[in-house]
Amino acid sequence: MKIGIAGGGAFGTALGVALALDGNDILLWARNADAVATMSKDRSNARLPGVVLPENMVFSAELEPLFVCDIILLATPAQTLRAFLTEHASHLNGKYLVACCKGIDLTRMTGPASTIRDLVPDAVPAMLTGPSFAADIARGLPTALTLACADDEAGAILQTALSTTSMRLYRSTDTTGAELGGALKNVMAIASGIAIGAGYGESARAALITRGFPEMQRLAQDFGAQAETLAGLSGFGDLVLTCTSEQSRNYGFGLALGRSEDFDPTTTVEGAATAQAVRQLAADRGIDMPICNVVADLTDGSLTVAAALNALLSRPLKEE
Known part of the structure; x- marks a missing residue:
């Protein structure tokens, strides 16, 4: 062929x-x-x-x-x-x-x-x-x-x-799980980059990755994706890579946001647009996605990094 x-x-x-x-x-x-x-x-x-x-x-x-x-x-x-x-x-x-x-x-x-x-x-x-x-x-x-x-x-x-x-x-x-896993991990990569860029540390990034993964699962499974797809290469595997490497454009974009630095506008950052879409989808379907919502607010300029951290840390305490 x-x-x-x-x-x-x-x-x-x-x-x-x-x-x-x-x-x-x-x-x-x-x-x-x-x-x-x-x-x-x-x-x-x-x-x-x-x-x-x-x-x-x-x-x-x-x-x-x-x-x-x-x-x-x-x-x-x-x-x-x-x-x-x-x-x-x-x-x-x-x-x-x-x-x-x-x-x-x-x-x-x-x-x-x-x-x-x-x-x-x-x-x-x-x-x-x-x-x-x-x-x-x-x-x-x-x-x-x-x-x-x-x-x-x-x-x-x-x-x-x-x-x-x-x-x-x-x-x-499972094309639904593959396409949503690949899309949603970019949003989490931006969040991880912001955490490191703002100086919140490796522990904060680990928490974002860990809590971000269930967000990915909730939305994808609501659309009919299989749990094992999100736990595989197209979900968790891609999430780990893009949240931990500066080769990731989305992570790099988050780093720049966290540092209040300019980012090359010619570089494609799929996670910024995806965050806007996810915020709307989550609202329409009644799905709790606090990290994705914060990233959407940060990328459209309606929230500062300091306010974003406060929004996440002030959420009600609950069981894991």
């Missing part, structure tokens, strides 16, 4: 490198023609310093080559996925479409796999998610991810096609 990737950022490029080094011919589409020219000529991507792009990766700023691929990895930001699918739905019907972004669409409050299913009903929607950094994948470091597809037979096909010697995929049919 021919594999294409939509999105020339760090993660999409890293996936392409891993798959190409395993012997697959990869087509990567990027919107920016200058970036495509640089990748083609210099065999490098500025977002992956030191990584040489394999010769069996080809690059295009035109969409036609992408549309002939059987499997398309959608490595676009979560908030632009809907527009991409809407514009090109007729060309994507019948394809295996694998979302590689983590977030909740603010337009319809849906995760990436659900967005694919809604907009391209004749495609096979799937999610590739879990604890991973682009730099690690591109360098061939061992990585384990979840490949979630409601159609288990199709999931097995994708698992075989997309697994590599360094990138091990575990199959699941």
